Amino acid sequence: MIGPVTGQGTVCCSPMVREPLGEEDAAELSRMFKALSDPVRLRLLSLIASHEGGEACVCDLTGPFDVSQPTISHHLRVLREAGLVGAERRGTWVYYWVLPAALAKLSALLQAPAVPTAAEAKAGA
């Protein structure tokens, strides 16, 4: 079984600079950020996202790294369990693709006001 992992609840989304995160939101979001907290996983994700057709076979992903195949497999599982990528076996190969909604959620969360220099923030808004 490889299918996308449950999770993916409806959580948060407006910039975190607006209002404090609740405990539950923080827990779910931290799980996603944790999946992004390893350089190999970050490169895997960008490799998948930028691959032609928006998806990549594992066979495309093991070459560019100095780590073993089981390690790549482990990292792909972490990305999948965090809800950042989907995966499917098609014949001999297993394909991975990015789930754009997940990235968008994190991106929106981190959106910061242009230049909130504290002075500006105090002034108005």
Add this chain to the structure above:
Amino acid sequence: MIGPVTGQGTVCCSPMVREPLGEEDAAELSRMFKALSDPVRLRLLSLIASHEGGEACVCDLTGPFDVSQPTISHHLRVLREAGLVGAERRGTWVYYWVLPAALAKLSALLQAPAVPTAAEAKAGA
């Protein structure tokens, strides 16, 4: 000594779905995401960012959590060393504020195409 921690190099920035991350970029970015990979730190960051004036005293930050004061101090240091917040002592209190450029960098990186359904991506772009 509390001032901002070196680092903060010029790195990356266009969406990671465009082209694969280089090893160095991935290393620096993963350090920032690692700082976001703990629920307490995420809540700390949002608490700081959404606090009036764009900054918060540590004394504002210890109350809302169930963890000890040294633990909060540790998490604040991690956020600071990742280049996500700045800090300064003013008299008795120490203030923390978010560094918006850092959040913006991560936000931009995660920006995903609206609906890249693989089909669309293949079609044109």
Add this chain to the structure above:
DNA sequence: GTCTTGTATCGACAGTTGTCGATACAAGAG
């Protein structure tokens, strides 16, 4: 069926991380 190739799981191990209590440092009050 056997053989080969692609991918996942297992078990182990070193390194890292979150947490705490104890303690040290910083700065103002008296």
Add this chain to the structure above:
DNA sequence: CTCTTGTATCGACAACTGTCGATACAAGAC
């Protein structure tokens, strides 16, 4: 000076994480 309060550092410990080699599973070729 001493005392009090706010914050950081230290040292320890359990829990988690990244990595590996060995191995199992999946699917096609023969």
